[in-house]
Amino acid sequence: MDRGYEVVIGLEVHVELKTATKIFCSCSTAFGAEPNTQVCPVCSGFPGALPVLNRQAVEYAIRTGLALNCEIAETCKFDRKNYFYPDLPRAYQISQYDQPICKQGYLDIDVDDVQKRIGITRAHLEEDAGKLIHQGSITTTTYSLVNLNRSGVPLMEIVSEPDMRSGAEARAYLEKLRSMMLFAGVSDCKMEEGSLRCDANVSVRPRGETKLGTRVEIKNLNSFRSLERAIEYEAQRQIEALEDGETIVQETRTWDEEKQVTRSMRSKEEAEDYRYFPDPDLPPVRIEREWVNRVRASMPEMPDQAQQRLVGEHGLSAYDAGLLTSTPETLKFFDEAVASYPDAKVVSNWMMGELSRLLNQNNMELKDAKIQPQHLTRMLQLMDKGTISGKMAKVVFEEIFSTGKTPDEIIKEKGMEQISDKDTLQKVIDEVVEANTKVVEDYKNGKEKAFGFLIGQIMKATRGQANPALVNELLREKLKKE
Helix, strand or coil, X not given: CCCCEEEEEEEEEEEXXXXXXXXXXXXXXXXXXXXXCCCCCCCCCCCCCCCCCCHHHHHHHHHHHHHCCCEECCEECCEEEECCCCCCCCCEEEXXXXXXXXXEEEEEEEECCEEEEEXXXXXXXXXXXXXXXXXXXXXXXXXXXXXXXXXXXXXXXXXXXXXXXXXXXXXXXXXXXXXXXXXXXXXXXXXXXXXXXXXXXXXEEXXXXXXXXXXXXXXXXXXXXXXXXHHHHHHHHHHHHHHCCCCCCCEEEEEECCCCEEEEEEECCCHHHHCCEECCCCCCEECCHHHHHHHHHHCCCXXXXXXXXXXXXXXXXXXXXXXXXXXXXXXXXXXXXXXXXXXXXXXXXXXXXXXXXXXXXXXXXXXXXXXXHHHHHHHHHHHHHCCXXXXXXXXXXXXXXXXXXXXXXXXXXXXXXXXXXXXXXXXXXXXXXXXXXXXXXXXXXXXXXXXXXXXXXXXXXCCCCECHHHHXXXXXXXXXXX
């Protein structure tokens, strides 16, 4: 897609903070309530209703800034961002303009084993707008319904520098940002519920040029895949337009998931279009350094630190460690499992293999699954003892995932215990050899496949419960004597 052009990408990410109440009133922030039932005069924009700042939201903002290596302001203020939209009952949004709470941070990402630092311009507090329920596509809907339950939910808007150069880099940045917010404990980051939303600013310029091209904003990208595909499509659209002699128009576009294209929505507003001015109902906020230091001291181990620990202490690859530090629950599961089963690579393989497959297959997060670290470690111990084979273990693992039962309970219920008694296996081997004299003759004549056939017959006779290594050893000894 290069064709002599460079793609320049910056992201604006909105993260809903997981406070119990809204940022300027005491209405609940719980997701899924009946429309327009979690509202009051403040968040529904009644004239004369005064906002009161939620202290927990400010503390979460400080945690966000520290996680993203930002400077935390000593004083910040709130501004009114004026615009009309049906989901904004006051016709202005309380946000932060020239004095944000966090600025000048960065986030390190890794794409194809190349590390890159993405600058963060600012991260500021603001209130969310309501939600419009469109009857079909946003560009074709005949009418929309308004739900103000989300109006006033606290948001952090995190604005990156235009440091990304591909859809893959943008996706890696958003995935890493989500991980950081989860570890910092400020948001549940559920994209399907709208608590993590992303807008992408995309422009192209001739390679080697330093001046930025005309940027186009793509609004409300609600999955990592959509973000990557929308950027790749939009970059190609702009390059083709320039090659055809067209001028790129600064505008806001939306991503049509069904058609896999971006569509024009409206011209893009500039900061002056919003007529920002300080909110007269909210005084400036002074953030004591002692408060910041207390928050810093309470910060948990973050993904980069955890990744270095897994590589250093357990000898895992950077790739494996990256996957195991994608969420706090994944890291906790791994740490607890390795505490009682110290072979970190085996634990990692099962988590990234079978566990990951089952979670994806059931569209489930680890924190909602029935399986516990002690289930996995007990199953691995039973494999090491020879109680079950590796093939049986996969069956046991699926049953644990579905039911939450212990490996011992499942093995007992299903009669799956591996047969490792030599006398029992020798009897089965003798019977199989006696019943397959021609195959035995083929083996003696150098046909190694015949050995595999006999093994298969033995496993069939024992319903797959024979210890494979022991069967192999006993069968070869038997055939030497024939």
